[in-house]
Structures are given as structure tokens and as C-alpha cells.
Amino acid sequence: MTRRPRSLSTRLAAAWTALRFRLPKDRAAALAADWGLLILLSYCTYYLINHWYRALNNVSPVYRVPFPNYAYVVAAAATLFLAVFWENLGTSIGWKSIGLDHADRASRPLRFLPRAAHFVLDLASWSLTALGAALALAPLAGLGTLLYGVISGSGLMVVPSVMLGPLGPWYVTLGWTIVLGLALVAMGYVSWWAARALLSWLWPGRRGATPWADRAVRSQVCKAADVVRSGPPRPWWRTSWGLMTLLLVGVGVYVGWLTAQVNLATLIRRASSTGDYWQKLVTPDFKYFLVPEPDLHDTMLNGIIQTIFMALLATLLGFVFALPLSFLGARNMVTKNRLGWGVYTVTRAFFNIGRSIEPFVMAVLFATTLGYGPFAGCLALLVHTVAALGKLYSEQIEAIDPGPVEAITACGGGRTQILRYGVVPQVVPPFLAFTLYRWDINVRMATIIGMVGGGGIGRFFNYFKNELRWHEVGAVIVIIAIVVWIMDYISGRVRERIT
Amino acid sequence: MAKNLAARQFQKTVRRVTALAKRGATRSAIFLVDATFLAYFFVMTSYVVSRVVSGVGAYLPIRGEYVILGAIVAAIAWGFLGTSVGEKVILFLSGASRRKPATDLEGSAAQRRRWYRTLWGLSVVLAAIVTLAAATLITQVDFSRLVDSLSDTWKMIRRLVRPDAAIFGEVVMLTIVTVFMALMATLLAIPVAVVLSFLAARNLARGPVGKTAYVIVRAAASIVRSIEPMVWAIVFVIWVRMGPFAGTLALFVCSIADLTKLYSEQLESIDPGPAEAIEAVGGRRLQVLLYSIVPQIINPYLSFTLYRWDINVRMGTVIGMVGGGGIGMLLMQYVRVLAWEQVGMCLVAIIAVVWSIDTLSARLRARLS
Numbered sequence: 001m002t003r004r005p006r007s008l009s010t011r012l013a014a015a016w017t018a019l020r021f022r023l024p025k026d027r028a029a030a031l032a033a034d035w036g037l038l039i040l041l042s043y044c045t046y047y048l049i050n051h052w053y054r055a056l057n058n059v060s061p062v063y064r065v066p067f068p069n070y071a072y073v074v075a076a077a078a079t080l081f082l083a084v085f086w087e088n089l090g091t092s093i094g095w096k097s098i099g100l101d102h103a104d105r106a107s108r109p110l111r112f113l114p115r116a117a118h119f120v121l122d123l124a125s126w127s128l129t130a131l132g133a134a135l136a137l138a139p140l141a142g143l144g145t146l147l148y149g150v151i152s153g154s155g156l157m158v159v160p161s162v163m164l165g166p167l168g169p170w171y172v173t174l175g176w177t178i179v180l181g182l183a184l185v186a187m188g189y190v191s192w193w194a195a196r197a198l199l200s201w202l203w204p205g206r207r208g209a210t211p212w213a214d215r216a217v218r219s220q221v222c223k224a225a226d227v228v229r230s231g232p233p234r235p236w237w238r239t240s241w242g243l244m245t246l247l248l249v250g251v252g253v254y255v256g257w258l259t260a261q262v263n264l265a266t267l268i269r270r271a272s273s274t275g276d277y278w279q280k281l282v283t284p285d286f287k288y289f290l291v292p293e294p295d296l297h298d299t300m301l302n303g304i305i306q307t308i309f310m311a312l313l314a315t316l317l318g319f320v321f322a323l324p325l326s327f328l329g330a331r332n333m334v335t336k337n338r339l340g341w342g343v344y345t346v347t348r349a350f351f352n353i354g355r356s357i358e359p360f361v362m363a364v365l366f367a368t369t370l371g372y373g374p375f376a377g378c379l380a381l382l383v384h385t386v387a388a389l390g391k392l393y394s395e396q397i398e399a400i401d402p403g404p405v406e407a408i409t410a411c412g413g414g415r416t417q418i419l420r421y422g423v424v425p426q427v428v429p430p431f432l433a434f435t436l437y438r439w440d441i442n443v444r445m446a447t448i449i450g451m452v453g454g455g456g457i458g459r460f461f462n463y464f465k466n467e468l469r470w471h472e473v474g475a476v477i478v479i480i481a482i483v484v485w486i487m488d489y490i491s492g493r494v495r496e497r498i499t
Numbered sequence: 500m501a502k503n504l505a506a507r508q509f510q511k512t513v514r515r516v517t518a519l520a521k522r523g524a525t526r527s528a529i530f531l532v533d534a535t536f537l538a539y540f541f542v543m544t545s546y547v548v549s550r551v552v553s554g555v556g557a558y559l560p561i562r563g564e565y566v567i568l569g570a571i572v573a574a575i576a577w578g579f580l581g582t583s584v585g586e587k588v589i590l591f592l593s594g595a596s597r598r599k600p601a602t603d604l605e606g607s608a609a610q611r612r613r614w615y616r617t618l619w620g621l622s623v624v625l626a627a628i629v630t631l632a633a634a635t636l637i638t639q640v641d642f643s644r645l646v647d648s649l650s651d652t653w654k655m656i657r658r659l660v661r662p663d664a665a666i667f668g669e670v671v672m673l674t675i676v677t678v679f680m681a682l683m684a685t686l687l688a689i690p691v692a693v694v695l696s697f698l699a700a701r702n703l704a705r706g707p708v709g710k711t712a713y714v715i716v717r718a719a720a721s722i723v724r725s726i727e728p729m730v731w732a733i734v735f736v737i738w739v740r741m742g743p744f745a746g747t748l749a750l751f752v753c754s755i756a757d758l759t760k761l762y763s764e765q766l767e768s769i770d771p772g773p774a775e776a777i778e779a780v781g782g783r784r785l786q787v788l789l790y791s792i793v794p795q796i797i798n799p800y801l802s803f804t805l806y807r808w809d810i811n812v813r814m815g816t817v818i819g820m821v822g823g824g825g826i827g828m829l830l831m832q833y834v835r836v837l838a839w840e841q842v843g844m845c846l847v848a849i850i851a852v853v854w855s856i857d858t859l860s861a862r863l864r865a866r867l868s
Contacts (some may be wrong), residue, residue, distance in 0.1 A: 259683075
């Protein structure tokens with residue numbers, strides 16, 4: 001019996017699959033959490049050192065105790081060190097929250113020496129993991145820089161001109177960029193292989209395989225509840241995670257109190273000195289509700305109508321744009337191949353970035369370039385709405401029951417038929433509910449967007465506030481509250497019926 | 500026997516009157532919706548027409564009283580003409596449209612008219628078209644302005660995506676201030692909201708005092724919630740002057756109102772079984788609270804609080820733009836002088852902090868529920 005000679009590609013493919021790895025996501029998340037908490041603690045310490053130094057020595061209130069620049073790097077490294085230490089020699093908050101614990105092969109708690117050894121190995125394995133990630137991601141970062149150079153257009157391509165100086169006419173630069181890009185792709189493959197080799201050694205991907213550090217000290221990671229302990233468990237205030245939580249909350253509240261400049265004395269003292277202002281604010285003057293304001297040439301009624309229609313238009317257009325985008329951002333719709341993954345990632349990134357910037361900020365940007373007015377406010381709301389609705393929609397599409405889709409596929413239905421009869425009927429009611437909800441939020445947002453040049457009732461608010469006409473400001477606030485309350489009520493009732 | 504009969508007769512009459520009154524309420528609700536719809540349609544049409552014809556939009560070409568009168572008459576007439584919009588809306592809201600009629604008196608479904616060939620369907624379509632036209636006119640949609648400012652916008656975006664790293668330290672410090680502002684507002688709001696939520700839960704409000712407290716707290720919470728944190732921030736800026744304290748107070752007030760609503764809704768949906776069981780074995784009020792109510796609400800409460808913290812961070816990033824301290828203040832300073840590279844740096848910080856706290860809070864909430 002002779003073995004069939006294998007081709008190079010088969011061998012490569014076999015080697016590739018042998019280098020499988022499985023990163024323990026929960027352990028990584030726990031480490032990130034612990035590290036983050038320790039960084040928070042060290043920031044609080046830094047803040048308090050500055051605070052107390054200023055309090056004890058007669059220096060300016062913005063004085064900062066000088067630390068050398070490398071102190072930040074040292075602090076980052078030390079907190080990582082401490083986090084790993086904490087995870088191995090005690091029960092950290094991160095490990096407590098993922099519900100895992102170290103144990104030996106017989107599920108008894110680890111003794112001190114193996115624990116200490118495991119700490120050293122754990123430190124090494126996480127550092128090597130970071131190295132692996134850097135190896136895998138470095139070429140991507142290079143490509144990103146290249147693309148960024150192209151997009152931001154600072155000189156046609158940023159990388160060649162920085163690395164090699166001016167290269168002559170544009171086609172030479174373009175050529176070099178292509179060459180560099182190809183080189184980066186080649187490098188990417190090589191370093192991706194290296195990263196896989198390293199990671200598959202540290203975190204083997206075979207079923208039931210133990211990570212390197214656990215293998216070396218013959219320990220295992222199991223559920224905290226499954227560890228066989230002698231004696232009753234410690235009360236939570238005698239565990240390291242409990243004490244640390246107390247410390248963090250205490251220090252956090254203290255530093256928060258100082259950072260937010262909470263000052264109850266001012267609050268009480270100025271409550272009486274601003275009495276006139278309160279008195280004016282609670283006696284609203286609705287004179288300009290129907291009569292045009294002489295300086296703004298408009299009535300408040302027109303302002304609030306403008307606000308509602310801004311929100312309406314932004315919601316409708318947002319619906320129109322978000323609908324197709326949400327299918328591109330749904331994992332079960334597009335991620336059949338590499339291209340699909342790319343589309344998915346880009347769409348999701350747009351959703352997340354768009355959602356992160358409040359419409360208020362966007363309104364500032366649009367008002368500056370487009371000029372003040374409701375159109376700028378409407379566009380600002382639109383961008384935010386597309387992102388927010390897109391995310392909600394695509395999550396809904398991801399949560400559909402795959403049964404009908406499979407049934408239509410099995411009967412030989414085409415793509416359009418799958419969409420029309422398998423997906424759409426399942427998502428229409430939630431989509432309508434989300435859209436109504438969004439309209440509600442948009443009205444809320446639209447009331448204030450005028451404060452930065454977005455038109456609507458907010459324009460009146462800003463104007464009266466700047467003129468210190470508090471009676472009118474009170475009226476605007478009452479109008480806003482009534483309209484928002486009505487919208488909230490209606491949308492709540494209708495949503496109740498739909499879902 | 501006779502008395503019994505009279506009593507039965509009386510009950511029958513009461514039932515009939517109640518049914519009549521109910522039908523009357525439904526009919527008048529339908530009439531109100533119809534009249535509002537017609538008046539709205541008229542007002543918007545006249546706005547669009549006058550705006551297109553003369554350039555100045557007028558909602559009321561005739562006296563308002565006539566419009567109201569006309570709408571009333573037309574709504575009454577519509578009630579006789581067939582299915583009106585109001586009927587559809589009220590049926591939908593009362594849930595009656597869900598139930599399909601057992602026997603279709605007008606014939607099979609195939610023979611009924613399609614919705615777009617009915618009077619109400621047509622009027623809804625017309626109203627939608629008029630609304631869209633009015634919305635475009637009112638919000639001053641102007642594509643030529645969009646095209647004209649394209650080069651300006653492109654220049655701004657190109658400067659925005661090249662953030663200025665020189666102000667990185669300052670930005671990080673102010674972002675931390677923002678996060679702490681949100682943290683303080685949320686933490687301080689928890690105890691207040693927990694106490695208020697017990698007053699604002701319908702099932703726990705007993706006696707005249709309890710009922711009054713329920714109504715007052717609920718009303719106050721819903722009024723406060725209707726006013727945006729930005730407006731509160733301005734109120735507090737005048738009270739305690741500019742700075743993070745004003746922003747914290749604004750977020751604090753809104754968090755109290757929002758958390759009270761969320762908490763009390765959770766309290767209203769608890770299972771009364773355990774509380775009754777503890778009362779039955781002679782438990783006191785405190786014991787009922789500790790052993791039956793608290794275990795049921797602790798996880799939802801935590802999850803709502805995390806959600807609110809997330810919103811507070813989001814709001815905290817912009818609250819500084821009206822003087823509430825934190826990263827927004829810096830952003831507004833740079834916007835005023837059109838320093839887009841610096842604005843870009845602020846935006847990067849905002850995106851990073853909002854994104855990460857959003858993800859973190861979503862993950863933790865998924866674990867809690």
C-alpha cells in the first residue's frame with residue numbers, strides 16, 4: 001500500500017489547519033477589566049497626589065506635580081503586572097465576574113507554589129499573545145496608513161513620500177505605493193503565519209487542549225462553583241475582589257466629587273441670590289406664541305412646528321437610508337465570504353461611529369458649513385438617525401427565525417423571494433416600532449438642536465437666553481415639555497399596539 | 500319574585516346604558532380624530548399652496564373658527580360616508596383590528612376593495628403627500644445649498660480626519676472629567692431614585708397619601724424627563740456658574756427622573772406571590788421588602804443604572820457645549836475659532852469613550868438579564 005504523494009498546497013493547507021488556536025475570550029476580557037480597574041485606581045492616586053500637594057503647599061490651583069514621561073509607561077506596565085498577579089494569587093474582580101477559578105487536576109484549589117509559578121507563566125503568555133497580535137496586525141496597520149494617506153490626500157501617498165522622500169511625478173509615487181502595498185501584503189502573510197504558530201502554542205485550538213501556562217503547572221481553569229473547597233467560603237468582605245470593589249467605589253466617589261467640582265455651599269448660597277431669575281422662569285410669558293417676535297421675525301408656534309417637521313423628515317429619510325444599509329450590517333445576511341465580512345465591518349463601524357457623535361455636535365458642524373437654519377439641523381439628525389436605526393434594524397435582522405428562510409431556500413426560492421417572504425414579514429412590526437421610537441427621540445433632540453444653529457424652537461431658546469429674557473425662556477421650556485410629552489405618549493401607545 | 504325581576508330589569512338597563520356610553524365614547528373619539536385629521540389636512544394644504552403660490556406660507560387663509568366649524572361638519576359627514584380614518588385609528592389603538600370577523604357579511608376577502616381604493620386609504624395617502632411637501636418646505640430643504648457648500652464641507656472633513664495630537668493630554672484629562680461627571684450624576688441619583696420609585700409604583704401606593712404621592716412623583720418625573728439635559732444644564736449654569744458641577748447637576752436631575760420611571764415600572768411588574776407568602780407567615784413590612792421585593796428587582800435595577808450611566812456619558816460629552824464642563828466645552832471653544840484639527844481630536848476622544856462605554860454597558864447588561 002503506497003501513500004499518495006501530496007501536493008505542496010495540500011501540505012500547506014494541512015499545516016495551516018494544524019496551527020489552529022482559540023483565544024480564551026472570557027479570560028482576555030477579565031484581564032482587560034482588571035487592568036482597566038487598576039489603571040483607574042492609579043489615575044485616582046495620581047489625581048489625589050496632585051490634589052493633596054496643592055492643598056498642603058501654597059501653589060496655583062492648576063499646578064501639577066511633575067512626573068517624568070516614562071512614569072506613564074511604568075504605570076501601565078506595573079498595573080498589568082499587578083492585574084496578572086491579582087488574577088493568579090487571589091480572586092480578581094474580572095475572574096469573579098466570568099465565574100472561573102484556578103484548580104488542580106483534581107479540582108482542588110491550587111497550592112501556593114503552583115499558583116506563583118502560574119503567575120509567572122501567565123505574565124509570559126499574555127505578553128507573547130500581545131506580540132502575536134502585533135505580528136498579525138502590523139501589516140494591516142501599514143495598509144491602513146497607506147489608505148489613510150490616499151484618503152486624506154496629504155501629498156498623494158503619505159507613506160512613500162515619508163519613507164523615500166519626493167519621488168517625482170505622481171505616477172512614480174503611485175507605482176511605489178503599489179509596490180509597497182504588495183510588499184506589505186506579502187509581509188502580512190509571513191507574519192500571520194508566525195503569529196499563528198505562536199498563538200497555537202500558547203492557546204491550542206484542539207478540543208479539550210489546555211493552554212500552555214496551565215499545561216506547564218498541571219492546573220486547569222474551571223468554574224468557581226466546581227472547585228472542591230474545604231471549609232466554608234469566605235464572606236465577600238474578606239475576599240480580594242470584595243475589598244477592591246469597596247476601595248474602588250470609595251476612591252471613585254471621592255475623586256468624582258473633586259473632579260466634578262461638586263460644591264453644595266455654592267448650590268445653597270446661589271439659590272437665594274438667583275431668586276429673581278427663578279421667579280421669572282416660573283412665570284412664563286406666552287406673548288410671542290402667536291405674535292411674531294420682532295427680532296426673530298417668527299412666532300414660537302412656527303418654531304415648534306419647524307422642530308416637529310425637522311424630526312419627521314429626518315426620521316423618514318433616515319428610514320429610507322437605514323433600510324438597505326441594515327441588511328449590509330446584518331451578519332446572517334452578508335457574511336458568506338470575505339467580501340461580505342468587509343462590507344459588514346465597514347457598515348457596522350459607520351453605525352457605531354455615527355451613533356457615538358451626538359446630533360448636537362453634528363449640528364454645529366453642519367451649521368458652520370451649510371449656514372444656520374433648520375436644514376442643517378435636519379441633516380445632523382439624519383446622520384445620527386441612519387446610524388442608530390441601522391444598528392437597531394440590523395440587530396433585528398440578525399435575530400430572525402431562520403426557519404422560513406431555510407424553507408424558502410429548500411423550495412428553490414431566489415434571493416429576492418427569500419427577502420420578500422422569509423425576512424420582511426418577520427421584521428416589519430419591530431422596524432415600525434423602532435422608527436416611531438426614533439421619531440420620538442428626534443423630536444427631543446430637535447428641540448435643543450436650534451441652540452447651536454439648527455433652527456426650530458431651540459433658536460428661540462438660545463435667543464431669549466442670551467437676551468436674559470427669562471419669562472420667554474420659561475415659555476419655551478413649557479412648550480418643549482408639552483410637545484415632547486405628547487410625542488412620548490403617542491409613540492408609546494402606538495408601539496405597544498405594534499409589538 | 501317581583502322584586503327580583505325589577506332588580507334584573509334594572510341591571511339590564513344599567514348594562515345597556517353602559518354599553519351605550521361606551522359606544523358613545525368610541526364614537527366621539529372617532530369623531531375627534533376625524534375632525535383633527537381634516538383640520539390638519541386643510542391647514543397643511545393651505546400652507547403648501549400659499550407657500551408655492553405666493554412664497555409666504557399661511558396656515559390659515561380664512562378665520563380659524565371657520566376651519567374648526569368646517570372640520571366638525573366634514574367629520575360628521577364622514578362618519579356617515581363609510582370607514583373613516585378615525586375609525587381605523589381607534590380600532591387599531593383599541594386592538595379590535597387584530598381580531599378577524601368570524602363571518603364576513605360584505606362578502607369574501609377577495610371581493611373587498613383594496614385599501615388604496617377606499618376613501619380612508621386615499622385620504623391617508625394624500626395627507627402623507629401633503630405632510631412630506633410641508634416638511635420639505637418648513638425645514639427649508641435646499642439642495643443647491645448642499646451642493647454649493649460641498650467644497651467647504653469636504654475641506655472641513657479633510658481637516659477633521661487629521662486630528663491634532665498636540666492637545667491629546669488636555670483632551671484625555673477632560674474626557675476623564677466627563678466620565679466622572681456621568682459617574683457622579685448616576686451614583687448620586689441612585690438613592691434618590693430608589694426611594695422615589697417606591698412612591699411611584701402603582702401596586703405599592705396604598706391609601707389616600709400613597710395615591711397622592713404616586714400621582715405627584717409620576718407627574719414630576721414625566722415633566723422633568725420631557726426637558727432635555729441641555730436645557731437643564733443652562734438652568735444650572737445660571738445657578739452655580741459654568742463648570743462641571745453644573746453639568747453634573749443637570750445629568751443628576753435627568754437621571755433621577757429617568758431612573759424613577761424605569762425602577763417603578765419594574766416594581767409594578769414584580770410577582771406578588773413571595774410578598775404575600777411572607778405576609779401570610781407573619782413577616783413585617785421590612786422583611787417583605789428585604790426577602791420578597793429586593794431579590795426580584797436587584798438585577799433589573801443594576802441594569803437600568805448601567806444603561807443610564809451609558810446615556811449620561813453620551814450626554815456628558817455634549818453638555819459642556821452649553822457650559823457644563825468636560826470635553827464638550829473644549830470642543831465648543833475650538834469650533835468657535837474653526838480649528839477643525841483640534842475639533843477632530845475631541846471627536847476622536849468622544850467616539851472612543853462613548854463607543855467603549857456603550858459596548859461595556861451592553862455586555863454587562865446582557866449578563867445581568
